[in-house]
Amino acid sequence: SWEDHTGSFSDILYHKAKGMAKITINRPEVRNAFRPLTVKEMQQALSDARFDENIGVVILTGAGDLAFCSGGDQRVRGDSGYRDDAGVHHLNVLDLQKEIRSCPKPVVAMIAGYAIGGGHVLHLICDLSIAADNARFGQTGPKVGSFDGGFGASYMASVVGQKKAREIWFLCRQYDAQQALDMGLVNTVVPLANLEIETVTWCQQILQHSPIALRMLKSAFNAGLDGQAGIQELAGNSTMLFYMTEEGQEGRNAYLEKRRPDFGKFKRQP
Numbered sequence: 001s002w003e004d005h006t007g008s009f010s011d012i013l014y015h016k017a018k019g020m021a022k023i024t025i026n027r028p029e030v031r032n033a034f035r036p037l038t039v040k041e042m043q044q045a046l047s048d049a050r051f052d053e054n055i056g057v058v059i060l061t062g063a064g065d066l067a068f069c070s071g072g073d074q075r076v077r078g079d080s081g082y083r084d085d086a087g088v089h090h091l092n093v094l095d096l097q098k099e100i101r102s103c104p105k106p107v108v109a110m111i112a113g114y115a116i117g118g119g120h121v122l123h124l125i126c127d128l129s130i131a132a133d134n135a136r137f138g139q140t141g142p143k144v145g146s147f148d149g150g151f152g153a154s155y156m157a158s159v160v161g162q163k164k165a166r167e168i169w170f171l172c173r174q175y176d177a178q179q180a181l182d183m184g185l186v187n188t189v190v191p192l193a194n195l196e197i198e199t200v201t202w203c204q205q206i207l208q209h210s211p212i213a214l215r216m217l218k219s220a221f222n223a224g225l226d227g228q229a230g231i232q233e234l235a236g237n238s239t240m241l242f243y244m245t246e247e248g249q250e251g252r253n254a255y256l257e258k259r260r261p262d263f264g265k266f267k268r269q270p
């Protein structure tokens, strides 16, 4: 049973249970299309989940059975981005994508119905994708005068291969859940009625495993594609681990105690 942490969020629902946080885009009337506020709230919820030490895995989903997310809300698309209530234009979903990638906890997309356009890229960016048998996938950018040449292109190509990624973007076709599974876009396809229970089962299995091992693996998987920023993430985790050792702490303690550090007492590993 999920605890409700939605609070003052208007475009999303936010729940927690047994080590899991669940972020639900709650705009079913537009197939869960996002506007700048939706993305801002998703960023806030993701940050909360990241800093909550009781949370080990994050689920990203959409309200209802018809859509995970249909991308940017075209009704508020201005001439240089998506308009907020103050009239400022944003492409803040690109920041959210980076935050999902750099979140040290696994993020799992739970997909019923359409994952389309920028909504398709959102599931792609997640570490794992669990699809219901009614899920449908695709990009629409070239049809609606848009594209995602960042992770939406490069990471997609590393997931499904260059030829398939170019097909997905150039033809703007839709693919059913089985086709998505066949091309490695999703990890499994389950009956719609079992979608949440199956997703929770996957998450509970992840939660039995070492948080640091998972964290290191996620940054290792990211490192190559993310270039210098990916190396920084992996290296930051190494620094965190080093801070957790007596050898690292000896340096801090010696500084605070105004003495020379005694690193000689630590084994030099081969």
Ligand code: 2NE
Residues within 6 Å of the ligand: 029, 030, 031, 033, 067, 070, 071, 072, 073, 074, 075, 091, 093, 114, 116, 117, 118, 119, 140, 141, 144, 146, 147, 148
């Ligand atoms: C998602 C899809 C395939 C669903 O089709 P269907 O037939 O199930 O529903 P329908 O009737 O098209 O949609 C239901 C209502 O939701 C609205 C529709 O306009 C419709 O409204 P009413 O006519 O009932 O008033 N709706 C759906 N998606 C919307 C959207 N994205 N923005 C605003 N209203 C939307 C079908 O609806 C579809 O193809 N939707 C458009 C997908 C799309 O092109 N998304 C934008 C891609 S660009 C992007 O996301 C992006 C990017 O490329 C780069 C950076 C940031 C964002």
